[in-house]
Amino acid sequence: MAAASKNSTASIGFEQQIWEAADILRGNMDAAEYKHVVLGLIFLKYISDNFEERYRELEAEDDDVEDKDAYTELNVFFVPPSARWAKIAESAHKEEIGT
Numbered sequence: 001m002a003a004a005s006k007n008s009t010a011s012i013g014f015e016q017q018i019w020e021a022a023d024i025l026r027g028n029m030d031a032a033e034y035k036h037v038v039l040g041l042i043f044l045k046y047i048s049d050n051f052e053e054r055y056r057e058l059e060a061e062d063d064d065v066e067d068k069d070a071y072t073e074l075n076v077f078f079v080p081p082s083a084r085w086a087k088i089a090e091s092a093h094k095e096e097i098g099t
Helices: 002-008 015-026 031-060 068-072 085-091
Strands: none
Touching: 015 031, 031 068, 031 085
């Protein structure tokens, strides 16, 4: 039984950070709605990590890091500057984060 539950959960390495960020954003939100915040943050972090990896590859090759086609040709989401994880993380501690 323990092996089955072990196989059904994945460790993505930043669960605690995501949970804490979602908890702050949740505020007075009903717990049933909370999952939408958490799942959205996990998806954003996933596509941001893939984007950053491709960004670094393009940078190393001295290619245009803002060329959307350079990402989509490898099935990587292009993340606009205002939606990149670093930008969001930078704003995470501001009081107006939930607005």
